[in-house]
Amino acid sequence: MTITIEKPRFGLHAAEMKIPTDPKELVLDGGFSVPDTNAFGQTFRDYGAESERKKTVEEFYRTNHLHQSYEFVKRKREEYGKLDRVEMSIWECVELLNEFVDDSDPDLDEPQIEHLLQTAEAIRRDYPGEDWLHLTGLIHDLGKVLLHPSFGQLPQWAVVGDTFPVGCAFDKSNVHHKFFEGNEDFKNPKYSTKFGVYSEGCGLENVLMSWGHDDYMYLVAKENATTLPSAALFIIRYHSFYPLHRFGAYASLMNEEDKENLKWLHVFNKYDLYSKSKVRVDVEKVKPYYMSLIEKYFPAKLRW
Numbered sequence: 001m002t003i004t005i006e007k008p009r010f011g012l013h014a015a016e017m018k019i020p021t022d023p024k025e026l027v028l029d030g031g032f033s034v035p036d037t038n039a040f041g042q043t044f045r046d047y048g049a050e051s052e053r054k055k056t057v058e059e060f061y062r063t064n065h066l067h068q069s070y071e072f073v074k075r076k077r078e079e080y081g082k083l084d085r086v087e088m089s090i091w092e093c094v095e096l097l098n099e100f101v102d103d104s105d106p107d108l109d110e111p112q113i114e115h116l117l118q119t120a121e122a123i124r125r126d127y128p129g130e131d132w133l134h135l136t137g138l139i140h141d142l143g144k145v146l147l148h149p150s151f152g153q154l155p156q157w158a159v160v161g162d163t164f165p166v167g168c169a170f171d172k173s174n175v176h177h178k179f180f181e182g183n184e185d186f187k188n189p190k191y192s193t194k195f196g197v198y199s200e201g202c203g204l205e206n207v208l209m210s211w212g213h214d215d216y217m218y219l220v221a222k223e224n225a226t227t228l229p230s231a232a233l234f235i236i237r238y239h240s241f242y243p244l245h246r247f248g249a250y251a252s253l254m255n256e257e258d259k260e261n262l263k264w265l266h267v268f269n270k271y272d273l274y275s276k277s278k279v280r281v282d283v284e285k286v287k288p289y290y291m292s293l294i295e296k297y298f299p300a301k302l303r304w
């Protein structure tokens with residue numbers, strides 16, 4: 001599929017990208033969302049494979065689909081939306097994430113900073129003029145600090161994995177859809193129709209998404225008044241929303257701005273998935289460039 005990318009909110013050049021659309025090529029979030037990723041290959045998800053990993057992933061989604069209800073998401077958004085935990089810069093957060101993820105996951109052969117910088121640097125190579133997209137690559141996963149003790153040490157099912165709207169029917173394209181049957185919203189008439197508490201074309205910004213690192217980082221960026229364009233915020237909030245960006249589900253909730261921004265998410269997703277390599281990024285060499293972007297788009301320390 002070839003899509004034409006139009007300008008995000010501020011003036012940028014149009015470009016064309018080929019986007020891979022094989023639905024088997026699914027990733028569980030950079031290879032650190034559930035344990036045991038290493039033994040069975042970090043990159044691609046295969047829900048049909050008979051493996052230990054399959055059980056782990058199933059268990060992950062069983063718990064995730066059971067607990068991610070409308071009320072749960074509302075509570076978490078209110079709690080974390082206060083941003084009263086800590087003050088730190090973007091780069092300090094990169095370092096924090098890097099440190100503790102290494103500690104908690106000794107099998108992960110690449111530190112998180114590598115995934116962030118490899119994503120950002122791969123985008124930078126192909127889209128040199130879109131500095132906002134480089135920074136988006138660097139920060140898109142920073143919400144994973146929710147796993148850290150000082151951020152409440154949330155369980156994996158409340159931090160990573162695919163995301164989906166709550167407050168309306170769970171679409172069949174959600175992985176392991178059957179596990180939603182245990183969710184308190186599943187049979188609630190208010191939340192189980194196609195649009196539920198929403199309306200057609202209402203805009204994704206008005207839709208509650210299952211709670212995790214995506215929505216948290218979106219809140220952090222937005223509430224700290226970043227000057228990043230809306231396409232960047234869209235990428236951050238929906239990068240794990242595979243039912244939409246891979247399968248086109250829930251598309252009728254989008255407004256016109258969402259539809260424009262989705263094109264950039266398709267571009268971004270390719271780099272999030274495929275930029276992983278054994279070629280290490282020289283952190284000290286590229287750091288000044290990213291510091292300048294942080295300065296440009298997040299001039300003050302952030303509240304988290």
Ligand SMILES: [Fe+2]
Nearest residue numbers: 029140141240
């Ligand atoms: Fe992510």
Ligand SMILES: [Fe+2]
Nearest residue numbers: 029030141272
């Ligand atoms: Fe990622």
